[in-house]
Amino acid sequence: MAIVVPTQRWAAAVNALCLHPWSKPLLFGLMLLPLCVLVGAAVFDQLGANPAQALVRSTGDWTLRALCLVLALTPLRVGLQLPALARWRRMLGLFVFFYASLHLLCYSWLDMGFELGDIARDIPKRPFILVGFAAFVLLCALALTSPHRVVRMMGGKHWRRLHQLVYAVAGLALLHFFWMRAGKNDVAEVWVYTAILGYLLGWRLVRAAKYMRKRPLAL
Amino acid sequence: MLIKSNSQGFVHPIPSEITPLAAYQSRRNMIRLMASGAAGAALASWAGREALAQAWAPPGKHTALAAIKSATPGALTMEKVTDYKDASSYNNFYEFGTDKADPAQYAQALPTSPWQVEIEGLVKKPGRYALEDLLKLSAQEERIYRLRCVEGWSMVIPWLGYSLSALIRKVEPLGSAKYVEFVTLADPKTMPGVRSRVLDWPYVEGLRLDEAMHPLTLLAFGMYGEVLPKQSGAPLRLVVPWKYGFKSGKSIVKIRFTDKQPQTAWNKAAASEYGFYSNVNPAVDHPRWSQATERRIGEDGLFAKKRKTLLFNGYEAQVGQLYAGMDLKKFF
Numbered sequence: 001m002a003i004v005v006p007t008q009r010w011a012a013a014v015n016a017l018c019l020h021p022w023s024k025p026l027l028f029g030l031m032l033l034p035l036c037v038l039v040g041a042a043v044f045d046q047l048g049a050n051p052a053q054a055l056v057r058s059t060g061d062w063t064l065r066a067l068c069l070v071l072a073l074t075p076l077r078v079g080l081q082l083p084a085l086a087r088w089r090r091m092l093g094l095f096v097f098f099y100a101s102l103h104l105l106c107y108s109w110l111d112m113g114f115e116l117g118d119i120a121r122d123i124p125k126r127p128f129i130l131v132g133f134a135a136f137v138l139l140c141a142l143a144l145t146s147p148h149r150v151v152r153m154m155g156g157k158h159w160r161r162l163h164q165l166v167y168a169v170a171g172l173a174l175l176h177f178f179w180m181r182a183g184k185n186d187v188a189e190v191w192v193y194t195a196i197l198g199y200l201l202g203w204r205l206v207r208a209a210k211y212m213r214k215r216p217l218a219l
Numbered sequence: 220m221l222i223k224s225n226s227q228g229f230v231h232p233i234p235s236e237i238t239p240l241a242a243y244q245s246r247r248n249m250i251r252l253m254a255s256g257a258a259g260a261a262l263a264s265w266a267g268r269e270a271l272a273q274a275w276a277p278p279g280k281h282t283a284l285a286a287i288k289s290a291t292p293g294a295l296t297m298e299k300v301t302d303y304k305d306a307s308s309y310n311n312f313y314e315f316g317t318d319k320a321d322p323a324q325y326a327q328a329l330p331t332s333p334w335q336v337e338i339e340g341l342v343k344k345p346g347r348y349a350l351e352d353l354l355k356l357s358a359q360e361e362r363i364y365r366l367r368c369v370e371g372w373s374m375v376i377p378w379l380g381y382s383l384s385a386l387i388r389k390v391e392p393l394g395s396a397k398y399v400e401f402v403t404l405a406d407p408k409t410m411p412g413v414r415s416r417v418l419d420w421p422y423v424e425g426l427r428l429d430e431a432m433h434p435l436t437l438l439a440f441g442m443y444g445e446v447l448p449k450q451s452g453a454p455l456r457l458v459v460p461w462k463y464g465f466k467s468g469k470s471i472v473k474i475r476f477t478d479k480q481p482q483t484a485w486n487k488a489a490a491s492e493y494g495f496y497s498n499v500n501p502a503v504d505h506p507r508w509s510q511a512t513e514r515r516i517g518e519d520g521l522f523a524k525k526r527k528t529l530l531f532n533g534y535e536a537q538v539g540q541l542y543a544g545m546d547l548k549k550f551f
Contacts, residue, residue: 042521048320049309049516050372113524126507179507185417185488186317 011081018084027088031095034062035102052110059103064177064193066096067170071200078207090146093166097143100136128179135172138165170197275377277444278303284441286379289360291434293537296363301374303443305517311368312450312469313417314403314410321412322450328409329470331454340400340476343391350454354440357385361444362437362458367499367532369463373513378458379441384432392428392476399431400424400481401457402473418484424468425481425495426459427541435460435537461531461538463497494551498542499532503551 017023038058041047047054070092077085107129112119123129142163145151151159174197178190277283280303289295312322334350359379367373387399405421407413413420430436437458440446447453452469459466465485475481485493492506501511512525531538542550 049305050319050514051521052514053372055521110521111525122509125504125509128507184317 008081014080015082015084018082018087023084024087024091027091031066031092034058034099052106056103056106056111059099059106060177063096063099063103064173066092066099067166067173068193068196068200070096071166071170071197075200075203094143094146096169097139100139104133104136128176131172131179132176135169135176138169138172142166142169167201170201275300275303275443278307279445280307281445281448283444284359284379284446286359286361286441286444289362291360291362291382293435293534294360294362294364296365296375296533298363298365298375299518300363300377301515302517306374306376306442307448307451309516310450311370311465312412312452314405314412314420314422314470315450316412317415317417323448325411326449326453329404329406329449329453330409331449331470334454334472336455336471337473338390338475339473341393341396341478342476343393344389353386353438353455356389357381359440364435364437364458364460365532366458366460366464367513367528369465369493369497369505369510371508371510371513372516373526373528374516377443378437378439379444380437380439380455380458382434383436383438383457384434386438386474387428387432390476395478396476397428398477398480399426399428400473400475400477401426401468401471402475403452403468404470404472419487420484421472422468422484423481424457424466424483426466427480428476429541430459430538433538433541435534461499461534463499465493466497496542496547496550498547498551499528500530500547500551501528502530503548 038047038055042051042055045051070089073085073089073092077083108114108119112122123133142165145154145159145162154162174190174194177193178187181187181190308323309319310322311317311319312326315322315325332350335347336350336353337345337347339345358381360381361377361379363375363377365373366376401424403422403424404410405413426436437460438455439452439458440455442448442451447456452467452471455471456469457467457471480495483493483495485497486495499510504510510528513528514525515523529535
């Protein structure tokens with residue numbers, strides 16, 4: 001018991017911080033920081049010899065990082081008893097969509113020069129682009145259904161089922177990243193993201209299994 | 220009145236007064252361009268030519284290496300030379316890591332002197348050749364080549380070296396020799412990338428003997444007027460300008476003459492993606508991306524459009540006959 005109390009006190013303090021009216025704007029600013037750094041680096045020519053590629057790659061990296069963050073919220077919320085973390089979920093989810101959009105924009109503009117014909121040919125020709133594009137289409141569906149009004153219209157059950165697509169997005173994004181690196185056998189980073197996302201998904205599966213065992217007739 | 224001169228009637232131009240072949244050829248090209256109506260654009264680049272030639276004054280980072288301008292046809296492109304900073308900081312040299320910045324960061328620990336190159340296989344004169352002897356084997360020439368990476372980017376680099384054929388002739392390959400294999404250094408003590416399983420070390424590349432004998436195939440000892448920086452393959456490397464960059468092995472330690480097509484590192488790693496020939500060819504896509512265009516590093520900032528990739532990287536006139544009758548989609 002002596003161990004639990006300080007943890008709870010700590011959790012209560014953190015929870016209060018998460019509930020602070022400034023916590024959301026602060027998180028918003030933090031999540032915009034990578035973009036600001038990238039824009040600054042681009043303006044001051046600090047992106048190295050191939051700035052276009054650096055932008056395409058880093059926006060992709062930040063999409064994956066934001067995805068890891070948003071999927072880590074629930075395990076953190078439950079594990080650390082921080083219910084207030086749920087307030088951040090929508091915003092972080094939209095940041096996944098935001099960085100994915102920037103990633104697609106960088107590819108379409110810097111890599112393909114907005115040649116829509118070339119892009120249309122490129123997507124089916126290159127499986128890793130196709131997979132990345134599919135992940136983006138799914139993300140669009142999640143982003144479009146994020147406003148409260150839409151959630152109410154859809155009803156919680158349907159909404160939740162639709163938003164379980166985020167696991168498909170994670171899988172496709174990992175495959176996209178893996179295929180991009182596989183040709184050069186340079187997949188160490190891919191395994192880091194796979195481990196993180198795999199853990200976060202595994203945590204949910206274990207929890208769902210426990211829930212099923214407790215209430216086998218619920219489904 | 221008798222006009223006296225000290226020439227005594229034998230007025231010969233001194234060599235430096237003779238127009239170099241490359242300049243002569245570029246003037247001919249200029250006239251052709253004017254005739255074809257591209258005069259405006261061509262004039263602009265012509266006017267900027269001198270400035271461009273100055274744009275890569277030796278960076279002063281390494282020992283200077285004297286060289287004469289190459290007279291080999293196609294060896295001196297007039298395109299804008301890539302900044303030394305980019306050419307020496309953005310490259311692939313997996314022995315030092317897979318990130319483009321890794322070679323410049325980790326290669327400095329590599330000892331490049333003394334250095335020997337072992338010549339073996341189907342040759343009359345096998346043996347170990349010291350770097351000092353190789354440097355003197357033939358006149359060092361400056362060649363400005365386009366370099367096209369299989370990843371879709373390109374540079375223009377002034378190399379220093381001589382045609383590999385000079386070395387091949389010296390070691391006298393036997394009639395049975397059909398291929399040349401290049402083995403590059405794989406030292407786990409100084410090359411952190413060799414400890415990873417990214418490729419099957421040592422890095423091996425190869426050419427058909429006639430490709431290796433082509434005058435454009437360069438045994439390079441320097442770039443930008445100086446000896447090679449370590450990240451670019453010091454002390455000696457190959458440069459095969461009409462093939463993707465990875466065909467040009469860096470920090471070569473062994474050259475072997477064989478009668479069988481060598482098992483090359485990238486071909487072993489992913490045979491469907493990296494063929495033995497790996498000639499630059501916009502019509503043959505990499506399985507995962509198009510090779511029709513390329514990004515010229517350092518060109519016109521972030522929003523520059525990509526360039527169209529040229530067959531054999533623009534060296535078709537010089538090397539096209541090597542592949543006459545070959546199905547380049549099959550032998551990619």
